[in-house]
Amino acid sequence: MLPMLAAQAASGPDAALADALAGIVGVANVLADFPDRLAASRDRAPLATFAFRDGLVPGVLPRAVVRPGTHDEVARVLAWAHANAVPVIPYGAGSGVLGGAIPLGGEIVLDLKRLNRLVAVNATDGLATVEAGMNGGRFEAALAAQGFTCGHLPQSLHMSTVGGWLACRGAGQNSTRFGKIEDMVVGLRAVLADGTNVEVRPAARRSTGPSLRDVFVGCEGTLGIITEATLRIWTRPEAELPLMLSFPDIASGLEAGRRIMQAELRPAVFRLYDDTETAPRTKDLAGFVKGRVLAILVFSGIERLASLERDLAREITDALGGREEGDAPYRHWLAHRFESYSPPWQASGHYMDTCEITGAWSRLVEMHGRMREAILGLCPGAHFGAHWSHAYPEGACQYMTVRLPPMPRADGLALHARAWDLLQTLTVEMGGSIAHHHGAGLLRGPWMAAELGAGGAAMLQRIKDALDPGNILNPGKLGLRGRDGAARVGGEG
Amino acid sequence: MADAMATLRFCAWCPNLCRSAWPDGAPQREASTPSALSALTLMLAERRVAPDASIAAALGDTAMAEACRAACPYGYDIPAAVAAVAGAAHAG
Ligand SMILES: Cc1cc2nc3c(=O)[nH]c(=O)nc-3n(C[C@H](O)[C@H](O)[C@H](O)COP(=O)(O)OP(=O)(O)OC[C@H]3O[C@@H](n4cnc5c(N)ncnc54)[C@H](O)[C@@H]3O)c2cc1C
Ligand code: SF4
Numbered sequence: 001m002l003p004m005l006a007a008q009a010a011s012g013p014d015a016a017l018a019d020a021l022a023g024i025v026g027v028a029n030v031l032a033d034f035p036d037r038l039a040a041s042r043d044r045a046p047l048a049t050f051a052f053r054d055g056l057v058p059g060v061l062p063r064a065v066v067r068p069g070t071h072d073e074v075a076r077v078l079a080w081a082h083a084n085a086v087p088v089i090p091y092g093a094g095s096g097v098l099g100g101a102i103p104l105g106g107e108i109v110l111d112l113k114r115l116n117r118l119v120a121v122n123a124t125d126g127l128a129t130v131e132a133g134m135n136g137g138r139f140e141a142a143l144a145a146q147g148f149t150c151g152h153l154p155q156s157l158h159m160s161t162v163g164g165w166l167a168c169r170g171a172g173q174n175s176t177r178f179g180k181i182e183d184m185v186v187g188l189r190a191v192l193a194d195g196t197n198v199e200v201r202p203a204a205r206r207s208t209g210p211s212l213r214d215v216f217v218g219c220e221g222t223l224g225i226i227t228e229a230t231l232r233i234w235t236r237p238e239a240e241l242p243l244m245l246s247f248p249d250i251a252s253g254l255e256a257g258r259r260i261m262q263a264e265l266r267p268a269v270f271r272l273y274d275d276t277e278t279a280p281r282t283k284d285l286a287g288f289v290k291g292r293v294l295a296i297l298v299f300s301g302i303e304r305l306a307s308l309e310r311d312l313a314r315e316i317t318d319a320l321g322g323r324e325e326g327d328a329p330y331r332h333w334l335a336h337r338f339e340s341y342s343p344p345w346q347a348s349g350h351y352m353d354t355c356e357i358t359g360a361w362s363r364l365v366e367m368h369g370r371m372r373e374a375i376l377g378l379c380p381g382a383h384f385g386a387h388w389s390h391a392y393p394e395g396a397c398q399y400m401t402v403r404l405p406p407m408p409r410a411d412g413l414a415l416h417a418r419a420w421d422l423l424q425t426l427t428v429e430m431g432g433s434i435a436h437h438h439g440a441g442l443l444r445g446p447w448m449a450a451e452l453g454a455g456g457a458a459m460l461q462r463i464k465d466a467l468d469p470g471n472i473l474n475p476g477k478l479g480l481r482g483r484d485g486a487a488r489v490g491g492e493g
Numbered sequence: 494m495a496d497a498m499a500t501l502r503f504c505a506w507c508p509n510l511c512r513s514a515w516p517d518g519a520p521q522r523e524a525s526t527p528s529a530l531s532a533l534t535l536m537l538a539e540r541r542v543a544p545d546a547s548i549a550a551a552l553g554d555t556a557m558a559e560a561c562r563a564a565c566p567y568g569y570d571i572p573a574a575v576a577a578v579a580g581a582a583h584a585g
Contacts, residue, residue, distance in 0.1 A: 003541070004536055004541045004542050005541060005542060005543060008542050008543060008545075009543075028520075031522065031524070033524075033547040033550070033551065034542075034545070034547050034548065035524040035529075035533055035547055035548055035550075035551035036522065036523065036524045036551075038524070038529075038532075038533065038542075039523040039524040039526070039529040039532075039533075040523055040524075044508045049506050052505070052506075052532060053505075053506070055536060055539065055541030065523065067520075067521075091523075093509070093512065094508075094523065095508050095509075111521070111523060113521040114520070114521070116517050116521075117517075134517070135512065135513045135515075135517075136513070137513030138513050138517060141513075156508065156510075157513075158510050158511070158512065158513035158564075159508045159509050159510045159512055159513075336566075338510065339510055339566055340507060340508055340510060342506065343503045343504070343506045343507040344503060346506040347499075347502040347503050347505075347506055
């Protein structure tokens, strides 16, 4: 990793490149000054934060930040980049946490936030068409003004773009009812590496071969750049009815989740916290019995239906030792659901990261136990906390927070890398998926072959090679082949 | 000054959760987000980057941080913190 001072000294302008791109997007939309390049050299991967706080560039500086304003300009930039072998990283709001937007060598960053229009709302068909660079919070507010919700409400709602949601196959906090983003995308427009336009016309369902939509949803900019999406939208719920519970232990809480989902009840929110994450949320809650674990469920929609679903869920949870609790933790969660918990820890030198995986109901208790044991065995002073927050009939997402205490940088990075390896290796060993909704980016690359299998990983590489023979689209991400001389992120050097 | 540094140190690692306060029609410059301004100011104060015209111009572009101020759930005033710390760094 390069010290910022050295990167700054070497950051002379590339006039030929800037001129060529200005010819497409206009001079004002090619930003090649050091501050612009520095800002675009990181996303919110904690590893990038660890570098930044030590005055290091996580990978390299991009050659320039380019801001196209239309789909056509995106296509023209890509055609130019393809012809000139210049790698390109699409960039939404940079809230990705796996290093997917980090430049590794010679890239331009294509900042998509000028593509920020809500194009159309079709109330009859329940669809909204939106440009990829629109801010999530502004999109949801624009829908709310017309009586709708997208149903995709990630914690990062206000700090991410719609295109970033699709690119990373994200999940919102209400996903248990509305699904992940891949369940909401009905159509899209995208551009391939050579500037070819692709449109997946919105249709409720089709039977015309493999889904082209899914080439783009989850591709993290490696197979194409999404410029517009048509998403399913919903009438805003008439009621949102919370059910605050505690359970004797996580096994009974998870069993309740399984039974609720398999009974075809659809809470908008299902959140179960382990004992570590329960403690701070219940410390002021009158009558809360220490040792029990907290769950927040919310049923939403038509009031009578939501109320009935809540009653039916109550029958299930009662049978498993569930106990109703005061709603203070729910109100606290509502008030802070779109905030970030990490800045104070990163500011004080901790090595904090999160890892979200998918596990089957039959394995989650074991996953939690073995992963906690592995992390605390690695570093007895570490914090390990987990919750389960996106539930399905087959299993749920286990979202873990690992926080290592301040220590010398080399030790912190080594332990951080080891912690990731333990969590991801154990996930595969126990039959889960290494990523539920943050994507793979750069940092999950080492475990992608284990996730996909050798045949699957080779197939993904072949698709990449066919669509992007020059390897210009976000090279080196998703475990795909990088370009020669690419920077390493993580270890020193 | 210590307070301003602490503010910047928090904001630099905050993922711009106030950014949706910036209007759609206005140009979005990643380097002008509150978090990017805070990080750059911090780097300047810690002498991890050298002062130059482009940094001075970037730190002077506080329109977005100003627009996002009311949306900061922590109540930070980033333009003020940037001015206090960057001013001292330039003077020093
Ligand atoms: C505090 C915090 C909370 C978070 N909570 C959640 C959460 O609840 N749920 C969740 O799913 N995620 C969450 N995330 C992760 C992150 O916000 C999501 O991955 C988000 O979808 C990224 O959007 P973005 O616009 O910031 O994308 P970026 O970070 O800019 O980009 C992410 C990746 O997608 C690519 N990309 C971006 N736009 C496009 C496009 N239009 N076409 C093709 N590729 C593109 C980039 O090259 C990069 O590889 C959280 C992050 C933070 C920091
Ligand atoms: S101003 Fe507040 S919300 Fe915005 S980035 Fe800084 S700390 Fe975060």
